[in-house]
Amino acid sequence: xxxxxxxxxxxxxxxxxxxxxxxxxxxxxxxxxxxxxxxxxxxxxxxxxxxxxxxxxxxxxxxxxxxxxxxxxxxxxxxxxxxxxxxxxxxxxxxxxxxxxxxxxxxxxxxxxxxxxxxxxxxxxxxxxxxxxxxxxxxxxxxxxxxxxxxxxxxxxxxxxxxxxxxxxxxxxxxxxxxxxxxxxxxxxxxxxxxxxxxxxxxxxxxxxxxxxxxxxxxxxxxxxxxxxxxxxxxxxxxxxxxxxxxxxxxxxxxxxxxxxxxxxxxxxxxxxxxxxxxxxxxxxxxxxxxxxxxxxxxxxxxxxxxxxxxxxxxxxxxxxxxxxxxxxxxxxxxxxxxxxxxxxxxxxxxxxxxxxxxxxxxxxxxxxxxxxxxxxxxxxxxxxxxxxxxxxxxxxxxxxxxxxxxxxxxxxxxxxxxxxxxxxxxxxxxxxxxxxxxxxxxxxxxxxxxxxxxxxxxxxxxxxxxxxxxxxxxxxxxxxxxxxxxxxxxxxxxxxxxxxxxxxxxxxxxxxxxxxxxxxxxxxxxxxxxxxxxxxxxxxxxxxxxxxxxxxxxxxxxxxxxxxxxxxxxxxxxxxxxxxxxxxxxxxxxxxxxxxxxxxxx
Numbered sequence: 001x002x003x004x005x006x007x008x009x010x011x012x013x014x015x016x017x018x019x020x021x022x023x024x025x026x027x028x029x030x031x032x033x034x035x036x037x038x039x040x041x042x043x044x045x046x047x048x049x050x051x052x053x054x055x056x057x058x059x060x061x062x063x064x065x066x067x068x069x070x071x072x073x074x075x076x077x078x079x080x081x082x083x084x085x086x087x088x089x090x091x092x093x094x095x096x097x098x099x100x101x102x103x104x105x106x107x108x109x110x111x112x113x114x115x116x117x118x119x120x121x122x123x124x125x126x127x128x129x130x131x132x133x134x135x136x137x138x139x140x141x142x143x144x145x146x147x148x149x150x151x152x153x154x155x156x157x158x159x160x161x162x163x164x165x166x167x168x169x170x171x172x173x174x175x176x177x178x179x180x181x182x183x184x185x186x187x188x189x190x191x192x193x194x195x196x197x198x199x200x201x202x203x204x205x206x207x208x209x210x211x212x213x214x215x216x217x218x219x220x221x222x223x224x225x226x227x228x229x230x231x232x233x234x235x236x237x238x239x240x241x242x243x244x245x246x247x248x249x250x251x252x253x254x255x256x257x258x259x260x261x262x263x264x265x266x267x268x269x270x271x272x273x274x275x276x277x278x279x280x281x282x283x284x285x286x287x288x289x290x291x292x293x294x295x296x297x298x299x300x301x302x303x304x305x306x307x308x309x310x311x312x313x314x315x316x317x318x319x320x321x322x323x324x325x326x327x328x329x330x331x332x333x334x335x336x337x338x339x340x341x342x343x344x345x346x347x348x349x350x351x352x353x354x355x356x357x358x359x360x361x362x363x364x365x366x367x368x369x370x371x372x373x374x375x376x377x378x379x380x381x382x383x384x385x386x387x388x389x390x391x392x393x394x395x396x397x398x399x400x401x402x403x404x405x406x407x408x409x410x411x412x413x414x415x416x417x418x419x420x421x422x423x424x425x426x427x428x429x430x431x432x433x434x435x436x437x438x439x440x441x442x443x444x445x446x447x448x449x450x451x452x453x454x455x456x457x458x459x460x461x462x463x464x465x466x467x468x469x470x471x472x473x474x475x476x477x478x479x480x481x482x483x484x485x486x487x488x489x490x491x492x493x494x495x496x497x498x499x500x501x502x503x504x505x506x507x508x509x510x511x512x513x514x515x516x517x518x519x520x521x522x523x524x525x526x527x528x529x530x531x532x533x534x535x536x537x538x539x540x541x542x543x544x545x546x547x548x549x550x551x552x553x554x555x556x557x558x559x560x561x562x563x564x565x566x567x568x569x570x571x572x573x574x575x576x577x578x579x580x581x582x583x584x585x586x587x588x589x590x591x592x593x594x595x596x597x598x599x600x601x602x603x
Contacts (some may be wrong), residue, residue, distance in 0.1 A: 015111070015138045018087075020577035023112045024472045025182040027193040028377055031200055032105035033069040033173050034216065035336065035376070038204060040073030040171065044215045047197075048161045049186040050230055052223035059488060062185045065223070067114075068174040070161055075169035076121040078129045078149040084119060085133050085146045106173065108375060111135055115177035120154050123169045127151040136177075157230050161219065180576060182472075186220040188482055190236065192530065194218070195325065195475075198241035198251055203335045205240045206247055243326030243340060244296040244357025246270055255318040259305045268296035268357055271428045279421075281366075283411050289366035291418055297431040298355040303438060313440040315351060323354035325475035329422065330359035331379050333367075339378045342470040345426040352439070355432055358425050360418075369415065385419040454557040458511035458564040462533070471572045476531035478504050486529045490536070504532060511567070513560050515539050523590040526567045526583075533567045535560070541590065542597035 023029045030047065037045045050066040076084060085107050110117040115135040122128040130152035137143035153159075158172055183189040197216060198205065207213040216238040221230035241251045245268040253263050274294035282288050306314045314320040328342035345353075360382070362370060371381035391398040394405070402420070406413035466474040480501050487497055504512060515537045523541045527534040537560070538544060548559055566586065573579035 015135055017577075018108075019111045019135070019180070020575045023109060023375060024377060025192070026113055026189065027182075027196045028375070029109035029113050030067075030069065030193065031197065032109035032375070034197070034201065036105060036173075037069060037071035037073050037171065038201070038214055038336075040071065040075070042071035042073035042170075042214065044072055044217065046070040046161060047193075047216060047218045048158075049189060049218075049220045050157060050223070051186045051220060051233075053225075056489075061485065062187075062222075064178060064181065064184060064186060064189065066174055066176045067178065067181075068158055068161065068172055070158065070170065070172045072167035072170045075123040075171055076129070077123060081119060081121045081129050081131060081149045082146060084121075085117070085131060105376075107133060110173070110175060113178060113180050114175035115179055116175070118174045118176070119171065120152065120158070120174075121171040125168050128154060128172075157221070160230075161221070185481075185485070186234070188479070188485075190218050190220070190234075191479065192476065194236070194238065195241045195251060198238050199243060199326070199330075199340065200337045201238070202240035202242050202247065202250075202337070203332070205238065206249075241326070243328070243330050244268060244294060244359055245298070245323075246294075246296055246357070252319060252322050255322055257309065257317050258319055259302075259309065262302055262305065266299075267302050268298050269431075271295040271297060271431060272425060274359075274361060277421075279418075281414055283366075283369060283414070287365055287369070289363040289369070291360055291362040291366065293421060293425045294357075294359050294361070295425050295428040296357040297428050297435070298437060300435045300437060303355070303435075307438050307440040310440055315354065315439065320354065321477070324351050326357075327351060327353045328470075329382070330357075331382060332359055332361040333372060333376070333379070334364050336376075338372065338376055341378075341382065342466075342474075344382070344384060345423060352432060353429070355437065355439075356426070356428050358422070358428065360422055369411065381415060382419065382422070384423060385416050387416070387420070390416075452513070452557075453553075454560040454564075455509060455512055457557065458513070458561055459509055461561065461564065462511050462568060465568055469572065473528070473530040473571065478510065478529065478532035480505060482529045483532060486527055487534065490525075490527060490534075500534075511535070511564050513537060513563075515544075521591040521594045522587055523593060524563050524566075524586070526570055526586070528567070528571050533564070533571065535563050535567055537563070538590075542594050546597055 034045055034047070046069070048068045048070060049064050050068070051062050051064050053060045054063045056063075087107050106119070107117070110133065117133040118130065119132065120128040120130050128151065129149035131147050131149045133146070134143055154166070154172060155174075158174060159166060181189070183192055201214065201216060204212070204214040205216065218234075218236045218238065219232060220234045222233045223229070224231050239249070239251045239254070240247050245252070246266045248264050248266055252258060252267070272293055272295040274292040278290055278292035280288070280290045303314065306317060306319060310317050315324065326340065328340045329344040330340050331338045345358075364372075369381070370379040372379050387398050387401050390405070391401045394401060396404050402413050402416050405416065483501050483504065484497060487500070492500070500512070500514070503509065510531055511533045513535050517538070517540050521541070522538055523543055524538060525536045527536070537548070539549070548556060551559065566582075570579055570582045570586075573582055
């Protein structure tokens with residue numbers, strides 16, 4: 001009996017679910033492409049946006065039409081290019097010390113942001129080979145297999161982005177039909193990727209060997225309807241963003257209150273150099289690798305200089321806020337940062353942690369040992385070790401835990417030793433006390449009549465939650481353009497919108513409540529604009545009219561904090577698909593609640 005063979009996976013059925021693959025934001029997805037370029041030996045990587053004005057309701061707004069990563073790396077022949085769009089088939093994973101891991105970066109990251117991905121690649125001056133991936137064609141069953149590469153010239157606007165000097169070899173990856181971008185304009189995309197990309201690739205941007213140094217350039221082209229062409233509007237070289245502040249000439253020097261006489265200097269003292277404390281380990285299966293830890297603490301003379309020029313604490317300055325954005329443990333794999341774990345070791349609520357730096361470097365051979373994810377965004381096993389709990393479970397003294405576990409699970413014992421070494425490294429915090437660092441005077445913010453108690457409490461709770469469970473956008477300051485862009489479609493007139501934005505910016509609000517008319521069946525709506533969350537409470541809903549409007553001020557505040565907690569849950573959603581499910585649940589619950597509370601009854 002001949003049975004029809006069935007594939008393990010039908011692309012048309014699974015492609016949409018594969019798009020929800022857990023990238024934190026667009027910057028992390030783009031990093032996969034930058035990884036590929038650097039691993040291919042690129043000296044210059046161009047991150048290019050093509051933007052045009054679109055009519056949105058009654059307003060003309062700028063929107064990104066296409067994003068491209070262009071490099072001058074080794075390029076790919078047709079067979080390698082053919083493999084590059086296959087999930088799990090890239091040759092990059094064959095390099096044991098390279099940044100590649102599972103060979104899924106190019107297709108995986110691309111479909112998370114756009115519906116169409118096009119790739120050109122060429123070697124030694126030959127014509128480029130071209131292939132593509134189209135989500136809509138895959139969903140319809142029209143494209144069940146990757147199109148075999150054909151020779152095809154670069155699109156003119158992509159060729160022009162090379163400034164008329166197309167390299168002898170190289171690769172271009174272009175994203176279009178951008179339906180899942182986190183930031184829709186080039187200005188906001190640059191704003192939110194500049195520090196992150198600079199931090200991820202800091203060791204490559206400032207490599208000691210000039211032959212291994214990489215330049216990453218952001219460029220924006222705006223479409224000119226008169227000339228019917230894209231024209232270069234902005235070009236920015238990414239600078240290193242060093243969270244342990246031992247590098248010179250980094251992004252912190254661009255802060256407006258950075259003291260000029262410290263430019264070109266390292267701002268922290270080195271405590272552990274990562275060389276003398278390097279540890280080589282061998283796992284039970286014979287795998288060999290290493291890890292090393294570097295630590296630093298702020299220089300006393302720099303702290304003194306900052307306190308001289310502010311009437312408040314250092315933390316309230318632009319430099320201090322930049323320090324705060326880099327709090328945590330920096331995890332470096334193959335010279336590239338995977339993650340900045342803000343919650344590894346939080347010492348206090350005043351974020352003095354911003355004045356120390358801790359990072360761990362390890363070899364890619366230890367990926368499984370540390371739990372590196374396939375999208376290279378984290379190392380899941382790097383967590384604070386709970387030795388007291390393990391000691392209780394093993395019924396041994398805490399000081400003997402690692403030795404006891406070594407007998408039954410030597411690899412786990414090695415991991416616990418590494419985690420203990422990291423935890424001990426945070427003792428560099430004590431250096432601040434030894435140096436008798438001054439942090440300046442406590443600022444006394446002016447009270448605002450516009451800030452109610454619920455807003456203050458929700459903002460404080462959000463900040464505390466961000467310290468303990470950080471997520472994308474926590475480190476961003478609310479941006480007027482971003483807020484206006486999102487809320488212009490939320491039933492605000494120009495005056496109301498300007499007043500709201502002024503209140504948020506001037507009073508450092510990150511959670512705000514607004515009571516206004518809305519769709520009768522929706523109790524509350526949530527707008528998350530990076531560092532700011534707006535919660536609109538519908539005054540037409542039965543719950544509001546029958547209960548909330550009649551509640552005491554204290555009870556109203558408690559109810560609002562409940563809604564703020566829901567807003568934070570949506571913000572912390574691990575994927576876009578999960579966030580949409582939360583949103584749908586919120587809407588459906590509002591409809592059900594409205595039905596349960598008849599407006600004819602007196603509650």
